[in-house]
Amino acid sequence: MMNFQYYAPTQVVFGKDTETQVGELIKAQNGTKVLVHYGTGSVIRTGLLDRVCASLNEAGIPYVSLGGAVPNPRLSLVYEGIELAKKEGVNFILAVGGGSAIDSAKAIALGMKYEGDVWDLYLKKSQAKAGTPLGVVLTIAATGSEMSDSTVITNEEGWLKRGLHSALIRPRFAVMNPELTYTLPEYQTMSGCVDIMMHTLERYFSHEMNTELTDYLAEGLLKTVMHAAKILLKDPKNYEARAEVLWAGSLSHNGLTGCGRTGDWACHQLEHELGGMFDVAHGAGLSAVWGSWARYVYHSDVARFAKFAVNVMGIPYDYADPEKTVLEGIEALENFFRSIRMPVSITELGVELGEDQMKELAYKCTYMETRTIGGIQKLGKEDIEKIYRMAK
């Protein structure tokens, strides 16, 4: 087991009707003026925003609102939020929505306390020293941003997408009511399930074998999400399945499933560049490349891939031919992705990828050939091109 740090200080308030506690939760954090930050309308249509504002009113906490956060949240809205929050004397930010609203709120929280241009922080030109505290009412199980210390923002000038990590932006609380996810379209629900699984799989695939407890937690989480996803395909308002997925989403990305190991993260990089060039859902992009990545790298750690096949996918271990076990495990996960209508190739993702584009993506993945990606096997530009070709 490698040395590790684990720090997940967000107070989780989980279950039915928990959004009515928002006012009291903010009061406990000494918030006296709130910026309510949300997305593009679904929280209005469902009445959630009204319920949240009612809770603030009940607690006697004044607030201002700013909607408009979109997938790949934009810097321009962040600037708008910073200006509004400063002008109004806001001292607490409440994100109502999914990863986009949360990441945007995190950027506003840092920008409010930073003298210069908040984008400097994302470009690593400067480091954040303070941030306005923030809380979350979560409406999508996917990114895990509700318990994480990270934010990703897109600058429309040049369409640069950049992320940063800071302990200052871990949400103080996350209100998680599974019922709020009932109305998500199937594609978004399933893409979220893949995203959650991949946050765990990226941590699972690295060489360290002596992490028995971490492995059990990861394997249990993966099995839980797979089981729940199949239920939600037929019954999207199944409370128990929604609850399992929602909780798994947080635990998948708060560090717990990676304690004592390094992680791989090559698939995230492969998808990140793909998502930069084409407009694809993050989870769907991940399922489209995972199988090809796995088949390309598994020789580097047959034991690890066999453990995954047996413990997660329920494949019987073939003592005479462990590689057979591995390949059956990879195929079984691809079949699972298919069963929840997620793509297992880039074509199925709806993208026609040309040879030149593959080369460009591989070039970008390696930061213009200045680095390799991946942990279980280090991948250079040539490797990455081959994986994109396999995944086509």
Added chain:
Amino acid sequence: MMNFQYYAPTQVVFGKDTETQVGELIKAQNGTKVLVHYGTGSVIRTGLLDRVCASLNEAGIPYVSLGGAVPNPRLSLVYEGIELAKKEGVNFILAVGGGSAIDSAKAIALGMKYEGDVWDLYLKKSQAKAGTPLGVVLTIAATGSEMSDSTVITNEEGWLKRGLHSALIRPRFAVMNPELTYTLPEYQTMSGCVDIMMHTLERYFSHEMNTELTDYLAEGLLKTVMHAAKILLKDPKNYEARAEVLWAGSLSHNGLTGCGRTGDWACHQLEHELGGMFDVAHGAGLSAVWGSWARYVYHSDVARFAKFAVNVMGIPYDYADPEKTVLEGIEALENFFRSIRMPVSITELGVELGEDQMKELAYKCTYMETRTIGGIQKLGKEDIEKIYRMAK
């Protein structure tokens, strides 16, 4: 799944040589004068205290020391600590040791900020409003106090043992180096393993079935500890096994393994009163009563006990006779306890329990017949007497 809150804000710093980071960790918490609080000598003998103090010196943080915390930590030492810390202008407390040193440090942390007698807080006459921040260098895997919000103190006047919960005393950080647990005697190591398992089992046994993820986490934790305990029996300096047990100890009692369910806690109550009457190690007391409790209550939830038997103890499910599966599961856990030289009866615990004493213990368990205990089955005085008799 029931509604739940999960809040575990302690920063875990896990692995080899991590105790050398203590000075910097306290600096990050703005600690400028420290009370180092520890037990009865082993931390001196092993040189740990010297290393910790060297780290404080290196960070330029002055400190005072107070040793002497004993199992069932005493109120008199707490008073002494409060006086010393106030006189010296301490603004951070560092516990170096196991549950006793940590619980004692928590009491000092609350007492320093409370105008009246700190014991009032334990008697629930008053509620804590503030506490001095504290951190931990852990030397025993057992109680989980390093991530918990609870403290138990014994008042020598009348030998009253009382606990309290407060968010104010969650350690800011927990430094956990598995090597520091190498020198623990076998009995203490194994008793700690039982304690850790029981923190999870008490949460596992309640009626709610729709907690798939929580159950996987709990089952994985139990299997990890059982596997590691057997290794440590033969090889007490096995780093990986020590590491698994140490991390399991924290996760077992920080709330994670109980999310979405109520828990039972009857065995803890049975042991608590037994431990009050006789001087027994907590974990050993728990293993001595568990099997009898399980056989007495399993009829109330055969499905739950069968799930335990199959998923944790590896018993094949008997579709024709589920109770057979349950009983085999209970026997298998008792056999595990035997295999790590832990008692499975009160006699094996070294206690000769008379009929009058059983009645007295049962009377105390029910707070003089004013309440029942247990979740999976509510137990009154008569039930408890029967369980003690079965466990004899």
